[in-house]
Amino acid sequence: MKNHTDTRLNVAKRLKIAKGQISKVLEMVENDNYCIDVIHQSRAVQHALREIDHLLLENHLQTCVVDFMKEGKQKKAIEEIMQVVKNNK
Numbered sequence: 199m200k201n202h203t204d205t206r207l208n209v210a211k212r213l214k215i216a217k218g219q220i221s222k223v224l225e226m227v228e229n230d231n232y233c234i235d236v237i238h239q240s241r242a243v244q245h246a247l248r249e250i251d252h253l254l255l256e257n258h259l260q261t262c263v264v265d266f267m268k269e270g271k272q273k274k275a276i277e278e279i280m281q282v283v284k285n286n287k
Contacts, residue, residue, distance in 0.1 A: 205257040209250055216246040255282070 220243055226236045259279075266275040 202257065202261060205253060209253055212246060212250050212253070216243055216250070219243045219246060255279075 219239065223236060223239045223243060226239060263275045263279070266272065
């Protein structure tokens, strides 16, 4: 199991990459680039952000949820995850 620091560093690295991609999308829009090219770049950003969410959720499940379970707070853990799932639509 990865530790929290490894996950944090990995997420930060990926966010910096996504930030660069977003800057590129903005530049493309400002330069009036071909719409389909902008869409492709935008979708790449969206994919990167989904992958970051997956990393964060995996870390949450391996750390916080495990702690909640040990503390008898199963309902809290389930409610939090369900809220994320419901808001993801």
